[in-house]
Amino acid sequence: MATHKGYARPASEGLWPTPPGEKEAAKKKGESFQSNILVGKFFLNLSSFVAPTSISFDLSDKEPFCIEEQDVFDRVSSLIRGYNNLPPSCKINLLESLRSNLSVLLPNVDSLSRVSQGQDDVTPVLDRVASHCNAFKIHTFFLLTVVLTEESNITSNNNVKNAALLKDTDTKDALCRIIGTCATKYQYMAQSCASIMHLVHKYDFVVTHIADAVAGAEKKYADGSLASSLIRDIGRTNPKDYIKDTVGAENVGRVSTNIALIVPHFGGESYKIRNALVGVLGKLVAKAFQDVEGEVSSKSVRLRTKHAMLEILHERCRDVSAYTRSRVLQVWAELCEEHSVSIGLWNELAEVASGRLEDKTSFEATLQQYKNKLKELEPDISSESEKNRLPSDDCTTGDSEVDDANADVTKEQQDSLPVSCLPDMEQNIVQKDGSVPDVGNLEQTRTLVASLEAGLRFSKCISATIPTLVQLMASSSATDVENTIHLLMRCKQFQIDASEACLRKMLPLVFSQDKSIYEAVENAFIKIYIKKSPVETAKNLMNLATKSNIGDLAALEFIVGALVSKGDISTGAISALWEFFCFNVSGTTAEQSRGAFPVLCMAAKSSSIVLGSHLQDIIDIGVWSLG
Incomplete structure (x- = not known):
């Protein structure tokens, strides 16, 4: 067969190098122009390896333009x-x-072009260049044909779209591994997610299999990026698109649920992921408490969802990671501040929080160190006296939040009563004449009694933590000490039993070398004992001096001196102390006068003006009367 170098047919006729006249000759003989191709297919159908092997040898052994x-x-x-x-x-x-031939042809064309520039007779060189260019086009055509054929096969034979094929477990597992490997190991994340979302929208039977692929990728490569990318793509979709595509929206919801079930991040090893999920649940719970409008059916669904999320938060309080347990309690604290915790959860939450105080990772001091000494500080709360404490007539007004709660909340709905109802209830607990007011019908009265019993249990639970709080103040961790002081301040604010005695034990901490601990003690002292009224401030300081031992008095002297120097203890409070010392306030007892004198001496060490013109009073009262 003759070689036709330099011959290139027009684009409309392709790259076939058939010389003129041969096609007509073939027609005259009654033969088809594709006879050679049919012969090639015949050899292929016979599974002959001769043709492919021989052509590969020719392409490799001969010139590239063969x-x-x-x-x-x-x-x-x-x-x-x-x-x-x-x-x-x-x-x-x-x-x-x-x-291989394609990679050789292009440099050869460039080399021949440069050689032709320095010769007089360039015709042979140009023929060779044309031959190389034509061979380059033919190679490119064949390679592109293979690429397009393979792409067409992949598109038309997508195995994931074949529901019957997915019923075979081995095939399904293999496809899941391929998807996970391509997306995770080889970083084809964007392409894989786009294809997966397309399949999810069109075929409902692939939902569970896609979730299996996501779970398998995370398990094999310890990488949950495929799940995150899918959730991110779902979140980026315009919600209006789901209105038009109801089937796709249902499939997307199912795949999200399946991913959440198969890839349980709460059971993962990363505590940071669990911390983040806990924070998200806290925000959702707070939002659920704020949204009070809507139909009755939607309220019921929201209530069930809210309680389900609260149960998850309660379960996470016992997480294996101390960091996650700490984060959960922070979320609970935020919910309490936003009045988003139901009365029914108070006691369970208080027990969990008090148990957290004894976490070995929180402090190093042991309970036995103060066990015998703190037994006398345990609270003694009478349930009988608490049950007699009922709301005043204000609770029966239409403007009271407690009445609204009592009217709407039955005994079965007690768990949904928010913390915001508590302040009004506490302010109106005791009635002056001791009579029992009419709070409504029997069901409302039962609800009120149940709420009071829950409050009593809560108070007892908090009181039982006082010994542990005393122990925590001896912790080597400054953070533990600061948090303990803040909690004791809150206990003192709500008059929890033994909280005042426990607060006096924080006074020696003013000698701590840790500045943060000293500042925490000083700030707590100011908030608890230093009031706007000078008389109240004087009474608090006198009472504190009277009940303090020698060690506490030394710490008190240090704090009083520092506060007098800063001006936090005003001259009005100093004047009130002198009034009590001189019995100028009606009803002043000798004990109060004796309590005022050491406080004045402490203040005088920082400011000599405190003594002023009271030397004679000290001689007359301090020496002769008080002996």
Whole structure:
């Protein structure tokens, strides 16, 4: 067969290098122009390896432009057209031969072009350049044909779309591994997520299998980026699009649920992920308490959802990680501040929080160190006296939040009563004449009694933590000490039993070398004992001096001196102390006068003006009367 170098047919006729006249000759003989291709297919159908092997040898052994030879061209084109039927080894050899020649042709064309510039007779060189260019086009055509054929097969034969194929467990697992590997290991995340979302919107039977693929990828490669990317893509979708595509919206919801079930982040090893999820749940619970409008059916659904999230938060209080337990309690504290904790959860939450105080990772001091000494500080609260404390007539007004709660909340709904109802209830607990007011019908009265019993249990639970709080003040962790002081301040504010005696034990901490602890003690002292009224401040200081031992008095002297220097203890409070010392206030007892004198001496060490003109009073009262 003759070689037709430099011959290139027009684009409309393709790259076939058939010389003129041969096509007509074939027609005269009654033969088809595609006879050679059919012969090639015949050899392929016989599973012959001769044709692919021989053509690969020719392409590798001859010049790169040998593809222009009609015989070589026909054999290669036959193999390309029957590419899908070739064995894998033949496919590799054929493609490698074409690729190798293609990589050689382009440099050869460039080299020949430069050589032709320095010669007088450039016709032979130009023929060679044209031949190389034509061979380059033929190689490119064949390679592109293979690429397009493979792409078409992949698109038309997507195995994930075949529901019958997915019923086979081995096939399904293999497809899931392929998806997970491509997306996670080889970082084809964007492409994989786009294809997955397309499948989810169109085929409902792939939902569970996609979730299996996501879970398998995370388990095998310890990388949950595929799940995160899918959730991110779902979140970025315009909600209005789901209105038009109801089936797709249902499938998206199912795949989200399946991913959440199969990839349980709460059970993962990363405590940071659990901390983040806890924070999200806290925000959702707070939002659920704030949204009070809507239909009755929606309220019921919101209530069930809210309680489900609260149960998850309660369960996370016993997380294996101390960091997560700490984060959960922080979320509970935020919910309490926003009045988003139901009365029914008070006692369970208080027990969990008090148990957290004894967490070994929180402090190093042991309970036995103060056990015997703190037994006398345990609270003694009478349930009988608490039950007699009922709301005043103000609770029966229409403006009272407690009445609204009592009217709406039955005994079965007690768990949904918010903390915001408590302040009004506490302010109106005791009635002056001791009579029992009419708070409503029997059911409302039962609800009120149940709420009071829950409050009593809560108070007892907090009181029982006082010994542990005393122990925590001896912790080597400054954070533990600061948090303990803040909690004791809150206990003192709500008059929890033994909280005042426990607060006096914080006074020696003013000698701590840790500045943060000293500042915490000083701030707590100011908030508890230093009031706007000078008389109240004087009474608090006198009472504190009277009940303090020698060690506490030394610490009190240090604090009083510092506060007098800063001006936090006003001159009005000093004057009130002198009034009590001199019995100028009606009803002043000798004990109060004796309590005022050491406080005045402490203040005088920082400011000599405190003594002023009271030397004679000290001589007359301090020496002779008080002995």
